[in-house]
Amino acid sequence: MKKPFQSYAAGLIKVQKIIDKGSDLVKYFILLCFVFSLVTFAQDKKEVSFSKDLIPLFKAKCFRCHEQDEENPNDFSMDTYDLLIKGGKTKNMIVPGKGSESYLIIKLLPNPPKGAQMPVFSKKKLPEDEVDLIKRWIDQGAKNN
Numbered sequence: 462m463k464k465p466f467q468s469y470a471a472g473l474i475k476v477q478k479i480i481d482k483g484s485d486l487v488k489y490f491i492l493l494c495f496v497f498s499l500v501t502f503a504q505d506k507k508e509v510s511f512s513k514d515l516i517p518l519f520k521a522k523c524f525r526c527h528e529q530d531e532e533n534p535n536d537f538s539m540d541t542y543d544l545l546i547k548g549g550k551t552k553n554m555i556v557p558g559k560g561s562e563s564y565l566i567i568k569l570l571p572n573p574p575k576g577a578q579m580p581v582f583s584k585k586k587l588p589e590d591e592v593d594l595i596k597r598w599i600d601q602g603a604k605n606n
């Protein structure tokens with residue numbers, strides 16, 4: 462039979478091991494959080510390209526109704542940089558450096574002040590990451606890049 466002291470010591474060692482394992486987990490967790498925040502930070506800093514990132518998105522979801530068409534003039538065309546910057550009837554379409562004040566972004570969010578949330582007549586509105594991509598491009602100065 463073990464002496465009480467021995468089992469007490471064995472118990473302590475066990476507890477120590479559990480704490481050690483736990484603190485390893487905590488370390489991994491902190492490391493993971495750090496890596497994750499670095500990745501999102503890097504993504505935030507990455508420059509959004511008008512031609513490579515936005516045109517394909519607009520083409521898939523907006524050109525159907527907002528492409529310049531000689532026969533069927535559109536109030537708001539977004540198929541070239543100049544047309545997009547020029548905007549439509551509503552002012553402040555693009556406010557460089559201020560995505561959240563730009564009407565283009567306001568129109569992509571629920572309950573815009575005028576008309577419908579874009580893309581209109583579509584059950585699938587833009588997912589948050591796509592709105593965020595456009596917003597980041599404006600925040601970064603809305604460059605013709």
Ligand code: HEC
Binds near residue numbers: 526550577578
């Ligand atoms: C099915 C056709 C359709 C699609 C697709 C569509 N729109 Fe529209 N859009 C309209 C119509 C119609 C209006 C005018 C009525 C209104 O403002 O709700 C409009 C108006 C707008 C306006 C306001 C223009 C102004 O000067 O007031 C913006 C900004 C806009 N759309 C952005 C977009 C974006 C960005 C997409 C793609 C994600 C998109 N739309 C997709 C039909 C469409």
